[in-house]
Amino acid sequence: MKVSLAGLELINPAIAASGTFGYGIEFEEIVSLERIGAFVTKGISLEPMAGHSAPRIVQTAAGMLNAIGLQNVGVEDYIQRKLPPLARYPLCKVIVNVFGYTVGDYIAVIERLNQAQGIAAYELNVSCPNVHAGGMAFGSDPGSLEYLVRRAKSASTRPLIVKLSPNVTSIAHMAKVAADAGADALSLTNTFLAMSIDVETRRPRLSNVTGGLSGPAIKPIALRMVYETARAVTIPILGMGGIVTPEDAVEFLLAGATAVQVGTASYADPRAVERLAHGLESWCRGHQVERVASLTGALEIPRA
Template structure:
């Protein structure tokens, strides 16, 4: 195929030049990667989780390598939403073509609403990703994402306050991911993203203690990919809104697999720790894959698997 493939996709009305997005927590605030990754060559990037006030996160050690990935318990360390708007966002607005998705986190619904209110008045943000899935905090995060009633209330109220499209990041630590995706859709979510990390535990057999100071952490990387692909497929069958898939993507074929399972776009996270240019490389790899497989429009891959 000599024709250049159309790599654009739309998520909740936001046009992306590529379906490959840098995931929250692995790409800083975007500006840190400006000289490494061409932000105008990837679909978008998601900021670190932004909270009402600055957060120091969990004590160390909080990242360890596993046989096929990593466990982390960062605890959503961040500078706070106001500092982000004042110190980081002005620079991001000068980067032509950068699509910014702000990840929103709070211990309570009111915390999330305050973050949304601050961001609503800021220019240069395309969408919000509501964190209803972090497993490394004692309040908020996964507490919302594993209780259908709490999730419905959280999404309903934040969507009501949002001036931008709202994507809800779901936890895999549930019995039915399809059900939780449907709850988010019914509550007004414009898209869902999944999966966040799996609650996990690693023990040092010499000290008999957890290798993570927080005791448990979130498992990510290639180890979780087959489960994540299945969950994306389940969610895509349950809802009509776009599904953004993630979990262990390290090469273009992984991204294609998620899209064939039902994802409209994908996020790349842990791979960026091993290769800071992973997101851009995977985006370029997908383009080459489409050329080699005579795919004229990448959006046509969504749900294309015969299952």
């Protein structure tokens, strides 16, 4: 079940997605951390962030809408309190999701994280749709994306994964921009800009008015984006968007992903990512797949 990507060796391709798995350590009594390949932390910023006021989460048909606003403890507290206990689980790789309002913020967070032990890679969040600056503003403009990724790559002492926004016209183009600027791997997709209205009150259901849609509702679109990205770049892809079952994950692998992330499913079942790791192994055994890595990009398109 091993996979390797951007210099990381994972015991299996199941990864818990950013923002749905806290800082990882909160899950130690729920999930066997040694049985999942990795997890990605909540977006970490230079200073602590309080996030938006409630309501920040709304259930939708086949998914959910969130506008958390990147609530997090800030890089210093993260390094002092949240990271050290994870040394107990060396098999589970820690990927830190990095957020900034400005290029300088991103670089400062990376430079501080470089000094800490126990981190396997960084995931650059250029795709959060729920903040007024930073995040998606970088991920939806090729020039800004290129500049940020280049700077982040030269500041980073660890593999740099760039998490792309799906809220763009051509995901393949943005993927190529990030790859050419030095990204070691790409994560996609983040959430899709969306909204929900309460018709009785005539008010938006989220305090932020708009938010990001995730869960099974986005799966076919995210899958198409992974497929298009895999045809545009040669660096590894971490695919996500509505993955719940082993079959969902296999679809992403066949489309070109090397590993998969599970986000919203953890809200319905906090053990979803561990279940996926087991389920994927059973699926491979049942289908005589000897190495899960052989599924990556193995999509067969019949000739017309």
